[in-house]
Amino acid sequence: MQVLLIASEVFPYSRTGGLADVMAALPEALVRLGLEVTVLSPWWQSLHGHPKEVWRGSVVQEGRLLPGPVRVGQISEAGVKYLFLCTPEFDRPGLYAENDVERFLDWGRRVLPTLASMGLTFDLLHGHDWAAGMVLAHARQAGLKSVYTVHNLQYQGRWNMAEAARWSGLPTALLEEAEFYGDLNLMKAGLVFSDHVTTVSPTYAVEITTPEYGEGLQGVLQARLAQGALSGILNGLDLERWNPASDPDIRPMTARSGKGANVAALRAEFKLDDAPILSAVTRLVSQKGIDLLVEALPDVTLAWNVVVLGSGDPLLEAALKGWAQHPRVRYVGGMNEGLAHRLYAGSDAFAMPSRFEPCGLSQMISMRYGTLPVVRETGGLVDSVPEDVGFRFAGATAVDLSASLRLARAEWNDKTAWNARVQRGMALDFSWEASARQYAEVYHSVLEG
Incomplete structure (x- = not known):
């Protein structure tokens, strides 16, 4: 054919x-x-x-x-x-x-x-x-x-x-x-x-x-x-391009080793404290719901470091630049392929509060790199993020996002439960x-x- x-x-x-x-x-x-x-x-x-x-x-x-x-x-x-x-x-x-x-x-x-x-x-x-x-x-x-x-x-x-x-x-x-x-x-x-x-x-x-x-x-x-x-x-997902064991932009990582080294490297790169790291690699548009994350930052930063990479809506860019003065918030404008890989590998959780999401690849990449996605229940996020791996929420509101991140933060304290989610996510087949x-x-x- x-x-x-x-x-x-x-x-x-x-x-x-x-x-x-x-x-x-x-x-x-x-x-x-x-x-x-x-x-x-x-x-x-x-x-x-x-x-x-x-x-x-x-x-x-x-x-x-x-x-x-x-x-x-x-x-x-x-x-x-x-x-x-x-x-x-x-x-x-x-x-x-x-x-x-x-x-x-x-x-x-x-x-x-x-x-x-x-x-x-x-x-x-x-x-x-x-x-x-x-x-x-x-x-x-x-x-x-x-x-x-x-x-x-x-x-x-x-x-x-x-x-x-x-x-x-x-x-x-x-x-x-x-x-x-x-x-x-x-x-x-x-x-x-x-x-x-x-x-x-x-x-x-x-x-x-x-x-x-x-x-x-x-x-x-x-x-x-x-x-x-x-x-x-x-x-x-392109499993050769997104392979944590051979990715040249990160410390080599498997389901059993290497995650901690990447988290430590990202923490050092952005001079972050010991709180877990939540990241987003995204276009800054209404569809992606990053305005919900910005609205939730007063609550989220009580428990998380937040790093956002992306560009788009000038108002969202300006808001994130303003928040970047906060000791737990970092914003990098534009798109940087190497940094994107380091964020997937070095974060603890990944935010995708999308209003709608036809499929999405970031949630698949984050799970493959041992980072648990926090996603709204819509489109391809429902089809790709199992409830025993990521954290899903229904409403497209900052309140719903904050509540889901509080649940994730509580589970992060239980290393056995958290690591079990990580290993289930890294074992998923997205070929x-x-x-x-x-x-x-x-x-x-x-x-x-």
Whole structure:
């Protein structure tokens, strides 16, 4: 089976979040199952790595020459072929920008003609999140089978329908199937034009069919569920990248040794006292609930040291900078890969008070590194954090978070109970193999009609 995976970013070549991590691990797991896998992503000007240019030319769509040449670069790694398509709108510094929907509309209409010009064909297309939605609209028109994965329903890619129709090159009647309050919605395009929709955890697949989590698209998702065309597949974890026994950024660690050395090193690095360390590595956005942690800090800092790594909402950044004057609070802005690894390994607990969480990888990483997650009961956090390992709470409030952290702090005093949780967490299997098999089953069912 020849499968083309389409996404806006893929680690280590481009990354802003968890989508890139999935696109690094899932293709390799599919290859190990015997599939032929190609990944297609934009050729960002700031791309890490040096693709070899394998094609350059102009693109003709429906007999019309599209403006500007395109380039395709290639990198092959671990049996996966990575293709990077550069259109005129992507030949500029940085990654995402204000005109992203326009850019991905143009990029999406060039994908199939470019692949055809290169002589490439695939049995099935697998698009990821809103940036791939336009490609699946063109695939539907071309009669190609496709699967679509929702990583985060909140980000939908909306643009004025009249402008979108001018840019897309698709019939108005087809585009209107992806209409959303007068706009073209690229997330909806992926939902309605694909043959099967998946999302990144079983619980989130149920949640998004409700008004609370459906982001206005719950009706479409309810229809796909009724058709038997919506399912949830829990993301896996790249166990080579996140291996505490061989991670070069930390002291080597196993379920039996090394945790204490990492905690001591982190305590020394940030000049913290003897209280347990609670960390968060996150985007500072409403979804992640870090405002709840900030609100709870007067109570939390009575029993915990707190270290937060991340950036996002300027108000949250400012609040954390202010709290960083407290002897038990540290805040580091931006993203620092090495520090993230040290926080996972050197903390006692990890905070994820998410308002919603499609899957989440941080809770899996923290458990693998012997750090117990304190999580809200939502989405993939429910599916991945057993109650006998982490600490779960129901309400999206600072009061609920504080109460859960008080329970965790009390248990931290009982080293036997705490260490038993740690060892159960480190023994959990979050490999991609099981998830990849489920995706392969979806692919087969789609191709078999």
